Amino acid sequence: xxxxxxxxxxxxxxxxxxxxxxxxxxxxxxxxxxxxxxxxxxxxxxxxxxxxxxxxxxxxxxxxxxxxxxxxxxxxxxxxxxxxxxxxxxxxxxxxxxxxxxxxxxxxxxxxxxxxxxxxxxxxxxxxxxxxxxxxxxxxxxxxxxxxxxxxxxxxxxxxxxxxxxxxxxxxxxxxxxxxxxxxxxxxxxxxxxxxxxxxxxxxxxxxxxxxxxxxxxxxxxxxxxxxxxxxxxxxxxxxxxxxxxxxxxxxxxxxxxxxxxxxxxxxxxxxxxxxxxxxxxxxxxxxxxxxxxxxxxxxxxxxxxxxxxxxxxxxxxxxxxxxxxxxxxxxxxxxxxxxxxxxxxxxxxxxxxxxxxxxxxxxxxxxxxxxxxxxxxxxxxxxxxxxxxxxxxxxxxxxxxxxxxxxxxxxxxxxxx
Amino acid sequence: xxxxxxxxxxxxxxxxxxxxxxxxxxxxxxxxxxxxxxxxxxxxxxxxxxxxxxxxxxxxxxxxxxxxxxxxxxxxxxxxxxxxxxxxxxxxxxxxxxxxxxxxxxxxxxxxxxxxxxxxxxxxxxxxxxxxxxxxxxxxxxxxxxxxxxxxxxxxxxxxxxxxxxxxxxxxxxxxxxxxxxxxxxxxxxxxxxxxxxxxxxxxxxxxxxxxxxxxxxxxxxxxxxxxxxxxxxxxxxxxxxxxxxxxx
Numbered sequence: 001x002x003x004x005x006x007x008x009x010x011x012x013x014x015x016x017x018x019x020x021x022x023x024x025x026x027x028x029x030x031x032x033x034x035x036x037x038x039x040x041x042x043x044x045x046x047x048x049x050x051x052x053x054x055x056x057x058x059x060x061x062x063x064x065x066x067x068x069x070x071x072x073x074x075x076x077x078x079x080x081x082x083x084x085x086x087x088x089x090x091x092x093x094x095x096x097x098x099x100x101x102x103x104x105x106x107x108x109x110x111x112x113x114x115x116x117x118x119x120x121x122x123x124x125x126x127x128x129x130x131x132x133x134x135x136x137x138x139x140x141x142x143x144x145x146x147x148x149x150x151x152x153x154x155x156x157x158x159x160x161x162x163x164x165x166x167x168x169x170x171x172x173x174x175x176x177x178x179x180x181x182x183x184x185x186x187x188x189x190x191x192x193x194x195x196x197x198x199x200x201x202x203x204x205x206x207x208x209x210x211x212x213x214x215x216x217x218x219x220x221x222x223x224x225x226x227x228x229x230x231x232x233x234x235x236x237x238x239x240x241x242x243x244x245x246x247x248x249x250x251x252x253x254x255x256x257x258x259x260x261x262x263x264x265x266x267x268x269x270x271x272x273x274x275x276x277x278x279x280x281x282x283x284x285x286x287x288x289x290x291x292x293x294x295x296x297x298x299x300x301x302x303x304x305x306x307x308x309x310x311x312x313x314x315x316x317x318x319x320x321x322x323x324x325x326x327x328x329x330x331x332x333x334x335x336x337x338x339x340x341x342x343x344x345x346x347x348x349x350x351x352x353x354x355x356x357x358x359x360x361x362x363x364x365x366x367x368x369x370x371x372x373x374x375x376x377x378x379x380x381x382x383x384x385x386x387x388x389x390x391x392x393x394x395x396x397x398x399x400x401x402x403x404x405x406x407x408x409x410x411x412x413x414x415x416x417x418x
Numbered sequence: 419x420x421x422x423x424x425x426x427x428x429x430x431x432x433x434x435x436x437x438x439x440x441x442x443x444x445x446x447x448x449x450x451x452x453x454x455x456x457x458x459x460x461x462x463x464x465x466x467x468x469x470x471x472x473x474x475x476x477x478x479x480x481x482x483x484x485x486x487x488x489x490x491x492x493x494x495x496x497x498x499x500x501x502x503x504x505x506x507x508x509x510x511x512x513x514x515x516x517x518x519x520x521x522x523x524x525x526x527x528x529x530x531x532x533x534x535x536x537x538x539x540x541x542x543x544x545x546x547x548x549x550x551x552x553x554x555x556x557x558x559x560x561x562x563x564x565x566x567x568x569x570x571x572x573x574x575x576x577x578x579x580x581x582x583x584x585x586x587x588x589x590x591x592x593x594x595x596x597x598x599x600x601x602x603x604x605x606x607x608x609x610x611x612x613x614x615x616x617x618x619x620x621x622x623x624x625x626x627x628x629x630x631x632x633x634x635x636x637x638x639x640x641x642x643x644x645x646x647x648x649x650x651x652x653x654x655x656x657x658x659x660x661x662x663x664x665x666x667x
Contacts, residue, residue: 360469365506365560366516368466369576370494370523379519383510383559 062159086161228254267300
């Protein structure tokens, strides 16, 4: 295969000095990437998101550096692990006392739970050096939200970095995770992988906020399995990068497991953001809810594919999917696709999708009462996205508001964004 | 207060207003009546700055300022209020948030400090109770799920909170039962003062039984074809619009 990138990746991998016990699964993951090559638009899952230019860049590993990293308004009262260019940064991290039995290791990588499902996850598994390993024992609740900061430094241009996290919540355990990916203007590629296992009755509220520069490429993947009575809430905010891509695959594996996926995409300028969401109902009486809100402005492009798959025998499935997109200016583009595949009999599955513009009549109504055009549009946009923001934990709301305000003139005066 | 001179306006190249002259003094109530399609709602839309109209001739001054040069929100905070014939439903934006933002926009324009949250809630509750609207609507989406009559009453609530200098009420009376009509009329009368003016755009004379106008104008074919006192409204009720529009033709 004629690819500058794949040739250099071989060298990058060989110079990685990986521990010998990791070599096998890393080599297998790299082989997956080499065999498939970078995704192209000919693949259904990549129809709207073009990664072909990855081939032309001789990617090197972004190194640990002391150059500028993005400013982050640090949240009070959270535990924090910080990665800069894929490497754990102890100095900027902050870990308070954790309950007995909780294992938290920001540098531990174990063999992946499953073989890479595609070329990009192959890249992530082959080259991720660090990542969060979190194991919460049965019945334990993490006392504070745990923040993961995935930062790309200014000097990372032309480089790539990878982190891979593994999170296990045992029976009845609970946690709140806040994940942020930020960068300056560096033209870099990052991949982030999560493997999440929720045992029976475990509960996780996971929020991701990706707001990297339009020169950045973020290609991330999250796999979660939820056992009996477990509850996953995933708030996914894709605001930057070109592309900013997240594949989310949730498997409801035990009876009465539930997943609520709230996806908010906002492409502005030239950014291109893409969520591929798949929820598998594999056990009876599970519940899933998907709220998708996609906004596109300027030359921005949003892609949102959401599939609910109900396996044979997953009777009593209760699933709803609501996807809506809003084009804020001419020239913006949204590709939104809801999908249902049902192989069980006794199910209640609803889905719907809309695409539209801000309502002129509503805008005039607000302005006729004295709100400026910007305020009116911000207020209407806010009301549009609100359903996807309801489950963001309190600790993170101000952060989310700040990131959205920069895109919505007039929003600064607003109270609760979510 | 408001001076309209030779106002011509069109929509999609179709002339709707064809030379309106109307002067409204402070403290006056003017009723603008007329058959369907006469241009009544267009007049309200043009005055409030609704997009979609092209002004082809004439001028409008509001307290000395060129109204047609102002954005809709600038007209609003200068003291002009349009009561919509079809108030818009805006799910996801609460009545309370919307109206507080509006009240503050007006206050800031007047150089006053923003209203405090408690004071505002007390005001909106009082206004809603006066219009016999359930106060739980305060926290619902703007007009969301309101009946037609409730939406019209909510317009009057907004007018009460904003205390406009000039209120243009576009068929606020249509679709109201007699009890609601009385509530709306009480709301208008409560605001009446030597400084405030009203334009009541209406199809029927009914509202004018409760809100006594100083002047009545008949709009037909985009022009004011007749003006008079409140007796004109009663005469129209008895004899129909054909009487004046025929006369105008």
